[in-house]
Structures are given as C-alpha cells and as structure tokens.
Amino acid sequence: MNFKLENSINQSVVLKPDSGVELWVKRDDKIHSFVSGNKYRKLKYNLLKAKSLGHNTLLTFGGAYSNHIAAVAYAGKMYNFKTIGIIRGDELKNKVDKNETLRFAKSNGMQFEFVSRALYRKKTDKIFLENLTAFFGNFYLVPEGGTNELAVKGCEEILTNEDACFNYVCSAVGTGGTISGLINCSKPSQQVLGFPALKGDFLKEDISKFVTKTNWNLITNYHFGGYAKINSELIKFINNFKIQNNIPLDPVYTGKMMFGIIDLINKGFFKKGTKILAIHTGGLQGIDGMNSVLKKKNLPLLNK
Numbered sequence: 001m002n003f004k005l006e007n008s009i010n011q012s013v014v015l016k017p018d019s020g021v022e023l024w025v026k027r028d029d030k031i032h033s034f035v036s037g038n039k040y041r042k043l044k045y046n047l048l049k050a051k052s053l054g055h056n057t058l059l060t061f062g063g064a065y066s067n068h069i070a071a072v073a074y075a076g077k078m079y080n081f082k083t084i085g086i087i088r089g090d091e092l093k094n095k096v097d098k099n100e101t102l103r104f105a106k107s108n109g110m111q112f113e114f115v116s117r118a119l120y121r122k123k124t125d126k127i128f129l130e131n132l133t134a135f136f137g138n139f140y141l142v143p144e145g146g147t148n149e150l151a152v153k154g155c156e157e158i159l160t161n162e163d164a165c166f167n168y169v170c171s172a173v174g175t176g177g178t179i180s181g182l183i184n185c186s187k188p189s190q191q192v193l194g195f196p197a198l199k200g201d202f203l204k205e206d207i208s209k210f211v212t213k214t215n216w217n218l219i220t221n222y223h224f225g226g227y228a229k230i231n232s233e234l235i236k237f238i239n240n241f242k243i244q245n246n247i248p249l250d251p252v253y254t255g256k257m258m259f260g261i262i263d264l265i266n267k268g269f270f271k272k273g274t275k276i277l278a279i280h281t282g283g284l285q286g287i288d289g290m291n292s293v294l295k296k297k298n299l300p301l302l303n304k
Contacts, residue, residue, distance in 0.1 A: 003032050003040055010163070010277065014244045019265055020272035024166070025247055028158065029254075029282040034104075037282025038178040039071035041154040042146035047079055049150055050140035059084040059136060061123050061144040064092055065101045065228065065252070065290065067283040068145050073105035083110040084136055088120040100289040147177030152210045155181020158279060166277040168193055168270065170261055172253035173218065176203050178281060180210035192216040195257040199226045222260035228252050230290065234259060235300050242303045250283035251290050251302060 007030035013023040028037040035043065050058060058081045062069035069085050076083035085105060093114040096102045102112070122128040123144060155178045159169065164187050171179045173194040183192050196203055196218055204218060224234055230251045238255040242248050249255040261278055264270065287304045294301055
C-alpha cells in the first residue's frame, strides 16, 4: 500500500495577531486517502502481526460512521485479508446502501454482522468473542477503534525529533490509543492534552493501562454533547477553519479538538511564547455521512 509519510508535514495555523502563541497541525491526514492519520498508525503493526500468525481474516467493531471500519475494510482489501465488521445498531441492517461509510466498507469486501446496542456492549466479553469465533471461524481480532498495545506502538511513531520544540502536543481522543502513543514518545518538557469526543471521564483509566508518564491531561469540555454530536456553531467553525488554513477537519474528532485548542488560546490558557502541535488524525471520510444527517435537519453542510 502506498503510504506517503512524507506528506505528514507540520502546517502553521492562522491565529489572532495578539494570541502570543504558535499553533501547528501535523498533517497525518495526508498519509493516505482512506487509511489516514491514526488509522494507519494503529493498523500498521496489527496487520504485520496478523500476517505473521497466518491469519487471513480480520474482525473488528464500529458504528455507522466509523473511520476505523472504513480503514480496516480498505486495508484488508489491499493486504488480501477478508474483513468482518460487527456493527453497533441492528436497525442499520437494511440501510447499508444509504450509509456512506458502510457502503464504502462493503465495496471493499467487508462482511457485516449487525448487533443490538446491548449486545455490542459485550464486545470484550470472553463468551461473546468465543461465539463470534464459532460462527465466523478463526480470525485476527482488531479492537474497536483499533486500540491495543500494537496500535499504541504505531502511534509512538507519530512524533519526530523535529517535534521536540513544541511545548504542548494535542490530540482528539476516542478509544485512547493515539494519545497513549503520543504520551509514550513525548519529551519530559512536553505536555500532552487530549480532547475526548465522548462524554465522561472514564478514558483516563483506559489510557493509564498503556502509559507510565504523568505529563498528560484530558480536556473534557469540548465534546459538544457526546460522540458524533454536532451543532451549527461547530459547523461554522470547521468551515471557517478550512477557508482560513486550507485544512479540512472532521466533525467527530479533529473539529472538536481544534475548536477546543483555539478557545483555550483565546481564554489565555497557554502562556505567551507557547508552541502547540495538534495531531490531525484523519477521519475525513465521515464528513459525507454527517452531511447527509445535517441535510435532513436543514443545518449548514460541512466543507470537505
């Protein structure tokens, strides 16, 4: 697969002249059109492990607009894996062709199993996984969002030696794998800030399983109501950011993170002279699906 790591450059962001800080974006979204950002980082060592163990099937979990589902389907096709997606929400079974993400995954060969939300919550239970093995046969399990030790290992490669000049490293947070890798490879002089896309403070426990450093914190005020929740204020911000910086953001993860960072800058959270690096984790495929939802609600559409 043709991954263009050289495209992951640090791009400066336009801020108010009196902000007194610098903000840069690491463009990991430009690594690949479909397996972009942290999805490439998380899948890299998992796919190598699956191959080394002789597996020919990948099984994973995700929701209706999951970037992870889309990436696994595409990567599986390119690396000659069969792919199985356990999808949250049995009501989606007859709506695949109306859902951009699921339609894309299907076009790349992914087989779906739709389950209720109650059953989906058992996705890490031993008996549930044993039942999946009995039904589908042997497979290599990629967790929801791709987060495991091998995913964290891949995310530890996001920061380069040139990034040591930044005082803060910021990332959107879903399952915690990306920020865990960033924490592990961060310098002692750096602070790592995570911006969860979900409500609640439970992610700290998940992240702590993969890290030993303490130079990190979660900023939990910018989830906009919860996972995949969005309003006109966020839409306007994302569209204006694209116009000003020529950097597209997704509404689930990077849009909320960037909104939070700039809001904190405007409120004086960062002292003068601070250099901030925000990691663009990709996820742009989800814009089309979100626009379908926004159109039904008569809300402004997102620029891609």
